Amino acid sequence: MTSVEKRFPGRLPIRDGKVDMSHGSGGRASAQLIEELFLRHLDNDLLRRGDDSAQFGVPAGRMVMSTDCHVISPLFFPGGDIGALAVHGTLNDVAMSGATPLYLAAGFILEEGFPLADLERIVAGMAAAATAAGVPVVTGDTKVVEKGKGDGVFITTTGIGMVPPGVEIAGDRARPGDAILVSGTIGDHGVAIMSSRENLEFDTTITSDSAALHTLVAQVLGAAPDIHCLRDPTRGGLATTLNELARQSRVGMRIRESGIPVRGAVKSACELLGLDPLYVANEGKLVCICPAPQAAAALAAMRAHPLGGEAAVIGEVVEDPHHFVQMETTFGGQRIVDWLAGEQLPRIC
Amino acid sequence: MTSVEKRFPGRLPIRDGKVDMSHGSGGRASAQLIEELFLRHLDNDLLRRGDDSAQFGVPAGRMVMSTDCHVISPLFFPGGDIGALAVHGTLNDVAMSGATPLYLAAGFILEEGFPLADLERIVAGMAAAATAAGVPVVTGDTKVVEKGKGDGVFITTTGIGMVPPGVEIAGDRARPGDAILVSGTIGDHGVAIMSSRENLEFDTTITSDSAALHTLVAQVLGAAPDIHCLRDPTRGGLATTLNELARQSRVGMRIRESGIPVRGAVKSACELLGLDPLYVANEGKLVCICPAPQAAAALAAMRAHPLGGEAAVIGEVVEDPHHFVQMETTFGGQRIVDWLAGEQLPRIC
Amino acid sequence: MKYIEEFREQGLARNIAANIAAEVDPGREYRLMEFCGGHTHAIFRYGVQDLMPGNVGFIHGPGCPVCVLPMARIDLAIRLLREENVILCIYADLLRVPASGRQSLMKVKAEGADVRMVYSTQDALKIARENPGREVVFFAIGFETTTPPTAVAIRQARAENLGNFSVFCNHVLTPAAMTGLLDAPRAAGEEPVQIDGFLGPSHVSSIIGSRPYEFVPERYGKPVVIAGFEPLDVMQATLMLIRQLNEGRCEVENEYTRVVSREGNRKACDLVEQVFEVREQFEWRGLGHIAHSALRIRPEYADLDAERRFAALADADALIAADNKACECPSILRGAKKPVDCKLFGNGCTPETPMGSCMVSSEGACAAYWSYGRFRQDAQAASA
Amino acid sequence: MKYIEEFREQGLARNIAANIAAEVDPGREYRLMEFCGGHTHAIFRYGVQDLMPGNVGFIHGPGCPVCVLPMARIDLAIRLLREENVILCIYADLLRVPASGRQSLMKVKAEGADVRMVYSTQDALKIARENPGREVVFFAIGFETTTPPTAVAIRQARAENLGNFSVFCNHVLTPAAMTGLLDAPRAAGEEPVQIDGFLGPSHVSSIIGSRPYEFVPERYGKPVVIAGFEPLDVMQATLMLIRQLNEGRCEVENEYTRVVSREGNRKACDLVEQVFEVREQFEWRGLGHIAHSALRIRPEYADLDAERRFAALADADALIAADNKACECPSILRGAKKPVDCKLFGNGCTPETPMGSCMVSSEGACAAYWSYGRFRQDAQAASA
Amino acid sequence: MCLAIPGEILSIDSDADTAVVAVGEVSKSVSLALVGEVAVGDYVLVHVGYALERLDPAEAEKTLALFAEMGGQAEAAP
């Protein structure tokens, strides 16, 4: 039966329009926003159905599920935007279990007054990241909060994936003697974000490392199937991730500062602001802990991947009832690499 | 090996403390918040592992996934809170495909300054709802935004579930001749929320209908396996849901106002505020569309369930190139029940 | 709900409909204007038209304060927000009313203007008390029904010495609008609208009584029946008008006797009288400038009058804003056209994207027609 | 990075360490106070202590402006936020400093106070320009290094006529602190702290030069070597102190000649002189009230002085806040105790939950000890 | 225009000049500033948080009786 329904009275004013409360009301304005902005970019068979959930077939096996809220400022930064980041952040958490990511869900909380043009850039960024990763956004939700009760856009993504048989990766599996690897330079994302913050503005060529790591993980698992831990050192940086893993596995760690890859520009920016690259966020790097005999194979596999060219072995797991992460400094001394206290903020002293 | 590590220097000050930026930093303050507040209430084997994802076995079959952002005000209302609502809202979207929900993920966006005591009430509410529904929260994330960039708490939940073989439910399956049922009284949630909003305050015995509907769905599917559509009439109310389904299925609908169950107090509150119960939100009701011959069985199954005692057949699907939802009024006239324009707000005229 | 549900009872509706059907003269048309949006709403919401004989037609009048508010007044409120950084308290009905340049209070709010929705003038006072460092302006709209609560708030602010509160007054007077309406076609050089009689204001009359309409039969020769807003009230008043017309009577009758007296509410009228005075003239959307058709705040309360207080409103009277040319609201408000006669109806103009004020208020003729009546139009088109 | 990485080079460190090892007199102790938190940080961050012979020990001095700021000054800032509703601009270092009643600027910010973190005084001026309707106060802290940028901002505000900007001045003077430190034990009736010599301020001296420390060898008979903040600077200066002590010399030497002269930066000092004057006395955490140890804004700039501008700060000088009694910060800042001597260290007091200011700044002795040195304590405990 | 609704006075607070009014199964506090003497049990018309005017029950009965007058009864039968 042909439809004579006129769906929407006019086109969504993406060029100069703003998000208003009606876009979150669940009524026709919501439907139009979804159809003319979200669906246009993220389009796929499952999302297009327009049901309140997505439906797909899964094989029997071990599934992983992960969720992350993205609340960054600024929303656009050198090397990415919150849309792409929301895809990478969650895909990586799924991948850190060794899983192949399958599908993503995305929830948007929009602040009244947010420019539709910016929203479109963000959704386009998300779509490009999802397409590049081969993992579609199959279901979503959009809410609008009053001006002053949000901050432009918050995006919560949830991902699911399947773990290949035989893979057993968890934060509590680090064992004394294991090797500790990172997949590349640390601190790039955090420095890129800070370089574009108002008041801090400095010039640098650093761009965020925001990237989806699941193909890197697959390649490493192919070469070194008995990996014990994988984790992406996001908020709180490498230092926090190592402390988390040490605590979960009830071990200590010893790393060598000289072995940790840090870009010159990241070092420079950290000197300027009084920060420590060990605590600066990454969005396209992983920490890998594996039995020492597999370290070389894992390292080679990482280096063979476009996202792992600067991978390095940075230390080893040790027994330690304090679960300390200790570091041999480039200077030859020893220090503790503790949890981050509070936020990393530019200091005067 | 015994651990001598002292995890946290003191206990989280839940009674009189407030959320601050360090709780979102990913450092030890974040870890303490998760351990002493979130984990204490939501505890289960998968969540306790503390990895960035949860891992579990799934059978082969059809899976559904759904996500919802919850941004309500007030956070506590007669009959519930945002924590319980975030569980019900997403479980219901999963259940509306006919699926048995399996697991939930929860992302919290907290505003700096939010009382930890309130957060605990909310997490307890979420835990109670998840336990009652038999669906655990297995993974999560917490971020903190600066004061004035959030609104207390936003919660995004994502749920997955498995669809039993043979069940085919989707928004585009309504066919002319199908019967339209609702599982109970409409408008309870929205009126309960409004009754506790500052400036509107009125007294009523109405409490939110917030509830998980998956057992009701299972019971109805047992009695009437060929259900075409299920949807929970949340934001925008029954009117919006019927319009959505009419549009998706490219049909029209005819309903009878006299057949729609509405509590007296909801009618009263709507008269007082100039609202229409058809557009007021529900959080524990569903619309069911099924072939007319199965309507009686579906209705009986609903009425036999504690959440469906006031279920009713309210109309039927018709051919209509305009996809109009038309209603025969209690007065004997005909009217269109259109999409909601903007928000439902108390009016003076 | 007592005094509500009895007045919506289907059996009684059929009875009144039968009475009307029995009494109408099949040889003539009955063109009745329901003055108020409340009537319009009841007619569409309950499908009253369906119960009427074919020769009884309703013409939707200008009795909706949102619909008749000229665009310039919204423009002024936006100016107040932008230039004076005030907290503007509004009834939610105003939020989506179109202003010049595709603006609305909703849009400027989305851009950061501090617009607060209130349910009552008491809420506006509360906001003023809670924000001593900010100027709080109440955007007062409404007919005689809604004016007394504004008067109470102004007197209360004075008594409390609430120095940061003021009122942007847009209260208008219904009897003057009836004059404007009956004179307008002549003034505009149009064909006079054929109106055989009026369903008179319901809640307005609870305040001012029925006496102020007596000039309508006297001067213009049109009968008036004050009618409640429940569907049975509308039907019974329709019957009463038909009877007047059939019997050749022409007077003000009162169907809504349970609330409306000839004298009205003296206490409320006195309060209004103390605080407000009649403006020389005021613009009504669709009806143009009508003499003595609106209220302003008396000089004794000048400090509470936003028009005197803020530079942004200094030339308030002079500001003219041009409505969308294709919008037929003016003719519709005069009863000269129907919503479907407007090219924009459903074609750019819908309740989500209103281009004229008649599409905003759920009591506006266009919105009522859109939300409740469209299928009739299509049915007609289909059968044509 | 030129002039940075060369001064952290491991080979050179081993060389200096060898020189020290070769030159120390094994028959004596060398108790050297590094005055600045910058030195403390370098010692812990790079593990300099590991490269020292057992009889060379560092005593951590009070040279961290966050650590020596008395709690009352944070209490005053909180009062300013709560009572005067100002925008308070701070360097992020201040955010977590404990105030009375378990408060901190971070906590009052979480409760809604408008605290903005700035990187530079220029950012504070910008905030004042962008918020003409609000009072914007810059919470100025720091030693002589950080004072000139505040002076620039005050002069700029005056030149721009920025009427809503003011400064809450907490700038302090390092030479006075050295006096206080050397006099304090006597004043407190304690055993005098055994200090054999000082690593003198680095960046402070870039402004004031090395001359202001000459009273230390002259009056107190302790050698001073001005030392840069890179680890090799600290080591070389340590060697220079050891040599003075071995040779019986007692003078001010300068290791940091690439930046520090005897005279300092005249232009910066003149600017400071124009805007500030010396206070009669000022409280230092740990050192008590020290005469002529801090700056206040000159009367010529009274309008830009938050202490004169806001009633909430009227009794600023009189306010005394009692530190947590168990906190050993005072003794640690005087070099009389080590962080591990404090019962609260790691036992309620950590960088996440600081109970004293020495745990807040990453240059504070307790924080440095916690973040970089704890394993040593445990190693010692294990071997004991 | 002028959404107003009849409600029954449940209680009166003379000091505040307000009353709690029941509209069906909900109740709300409204201002009495615009009406003269009212008593518990009276019905008043409520608009934007104010009682506008008393409702006269006897007149309401009369009006309902008018609706029921069966002038056109022949055609009204179902």
Add this chain to the structure above:
Amino acid sequence: MCLAIPGEILSIDSDADTAVVAVGEVSKSVSLALVGEVAVGDYVLVHVGYALERLDPAEAEKTLALFAEMGGQAEAAP
């Protein structure tokens, strides 16, 4: 205290009295209000957005040379 870092002047804006200073691979605009004459290529110590003082390259060389003096060389060999 007093986090300050040497950077090289890349360019000078005399009107604004600011300079763009490179610290390793990043650069930032800083105020020159506190220093006298400076030239492109000079190194200055940067603190809270201000150039505090010039750095003397010759003195830096001398200091590095001091570090390298091999008084205790016997024990320093690995």
